[in-house]
Amino acid sequence: MADILPDRPGSGWGHKTEHRARVRAQIVLWAARGRSNARIAVEVGVHVDTVRTWRSRFADLGLQGLADRKRQGRPTAFTALQAAQVKALACQLPAEAGRAAVALVVPGAGPRGRRARHRALLSASTVRRWLDQDALKPWQHRSWIFITDPGFRPKAERVLDLYARTWDGTPLGADEYVISADEKTSIQARCRCHPTLAPGQARAMRVNHPYKRGGALTYLTAYDVHQATVFGHCEPTTCIAPFMALVAQVMSQEPYASAKRVFWIVDNGSSHRGKAAADRLVAASPNAVLVHTPVHASWLNQVEIYFSVVQRKGVAPNDFTDLAQVGDRLRAFEDRYNATAQPFQWKFTTSDLDDLRARLDRHTADHPEESSVALAA
Structure with missing residues (x-):
């Protein structure tokens, strides 16, 4: 030694x-x-x-x-019941609890008891420690929408079949295309009150929080699912006319103008909802076929993935002097994307859809009060 x-x-x-x-x-x-x-x-x-x-x-x-010997340690100031009460309170909304915070005291009598109660007031760090130990995060929540569209299964299946280049059980031909289209609304031009600071060593980019609003625009986009090609333009707002302008922008050029069929996958937004929208599309382009996703199922529309990429890599951090700069940024990003993009690796199939429906059916059987509309067989 x-x-x-x-x-x-x-x-x-x-x-x-x-x-x-x-x-x-x-x-x-x-x-x-x-x-x-x-x-x-x-x-x-x-x-x-x-x-x-x-x-x-x-x-x-x-x-x-x-090594240190084991010690008995300081006696706990709170009981297990008090900790459970705090955890139960944390899992409630403030309006339900009727208060914003709670202070628990240890019972006692006399001056010594009053001093004990004063020392035993529940602190914020104690609450955080209790919740962290039990992995409770009551300040977080997730929203969800239960499937209520009675035609969910056939509508979703048609969309998934198109992604697999199939329609009514028949493979698509080389002159048939699938377009996923939608609008990304309310893209704001936020002019920061102080210049954005570039990132430095061990320091992230700094974007000033206060900003002046310079208006907002809508980015209408059509995405060729199998070619990974984006067609888009900006409008002040969204309605039927801007969407039909997007249709004309795509269908007026090759290979879509002379294609046998061009399938347009859209959600149930007001500018392309229902049979009237399908009739307008056919009247403008006879070789176009409008295919709707189920109600509240925009996640089946692949253009939403592109919008996510735009938000993370094209728009954020939002620091634009005016709407013209926003439009220029979107067009430039679209050009770069078309030069290098590959089709999305879509892995959700009809088999996954059946598994999802089976889980929802089991959930509905266990909680019948949560759904009044049964899914179509």
Whole structure:
């Protein structure tokens, strides 16, 4: 042991070594060199009684004697019932609880009891620790919409079949195309009150929070599912006329103008909803076929994935002087995307759809009050 002792006290130890473990090890190692207790106390910087204690414990128990003994610790100030009450309260909305916060006290009597109650007031750090230990995150929530469209299965199946290049059980031909279209509304031009600071070493880009609003526009987009090609333009708002302008933008150029069929997958937005929208599309382009996703199932529309990419890589952080700059950014991003993009690897199939419906059916059977409309077989 003496051979591995550092030449100088405190040298040769790792920076992450716990201080008290280092002191105890130094005491033992100096003792192995034959130093007296008084000399060790001076060199290590502790009281001589401390040296005697750890030399004695090491002699009796070896290395295990250098560890702290188990202690009873300070008695808890709160009971398990009080902790459970706080957790139950945290899982309620403030309006349901009737208050914004809660303070629990430990019962007691007399001056000593009052001092105990004062010390036992529930702190915010205690609440955080309790919730963290139980993995409760009551401040988070997820919204969801239960499927109520009676035609969900056949509508979703048609969309998924088109992604797999099939229509009514027949493979699509080389001159048939699938377009996913929608509008990304209310893209604002936010002019920051102070210039954005570029990122630096160990520092993220800094974008000033206060901003002046410079208006908003709508980005209408048609996405060729199998060619990974985007067609888009900006409008002040969304309605039937801007959507039909998008249709004309796509269908007026090749290969769509002379294609056998071009399937347009859209959700149930007001500008392309129902049979009237399908009739308008056919009147404008006889080779176009409008295909609606089920109600509240826009997640089946692949253009939503492109919109997510635009939001993360094209628009954010939102720092534009005016709407013209927003439009220029969207057009430039669209050009770069078309130059390098690959089709999305869509993996949700009709088999996955059946599994989803089976899980929903089981959930409905267990909780019949949550759904009054059965899914179509």
